[in-house]
Amino acid sequence: EVQLVESGGGLVQPGGSLRLSCAASGFTFSDHYMEWVRQAPGKGLEWVGRSKNKAQRYATEYAASVKGRFAISRDDSKKTLSLQMNGLKSEDTAVYYCARTRGSYYGFDIWGRGTLVTVSS
């Protein structure tokens, strides 16, 4: 079964750090671009960033709201995507989803169930 499972969410104080993980199974992880998308409580979807595949030299792209604070990495041997979040702000409170895509033309076809990050003192 094709599956993505996020973990690592929780409560963190403003200015703190958190590392999210996304475990993939059931498909050739190394072939795919991988994405992070977040959704604040009661709000819409916001793209966070992308990790391209090996063929694209694992290049990353980020939303302006997280650039310089968040970092995406991947370990193809472990089929794991990570999101290192530093300098967290209250506005980073959201459910964080990982998703896969074959490339920009194809949309995000598989999503995890998400993990909740709450930034609060």
Add this chain to the structure above:
Amino acid sequence: DIQLTQSPSLVSASVGDRVTITCRAGQDIYTYLAWYQQKPGEAPNLLIYAASTLQSGVPSRFSGSGSGTEFTLTITSLQPEDFAAYYCQQLNTYPLTFGGGTKVEIK
């Protein structure tokens, strides 16, 4: 950033109705547009990509059209399981952006 404007933001409809949602892009995105359905407490689900290509496993009552800056998602004969939120997304230019969403509720 490319802004995506969805309209309407709320649709009240009955089972069997035809529903059309519009997504307008702030600049030309060719056909780099996807549509998603999201039910409460669940992750989004890809319905349409490349503006008009139906994702595998998605019922044929869903269809997408458009190119450039204007796109539509049409649901023919609305079913009970279709009451949900719908989002468009542009994949042409970084940062990737989503529309604000359209909620389809029971009339």
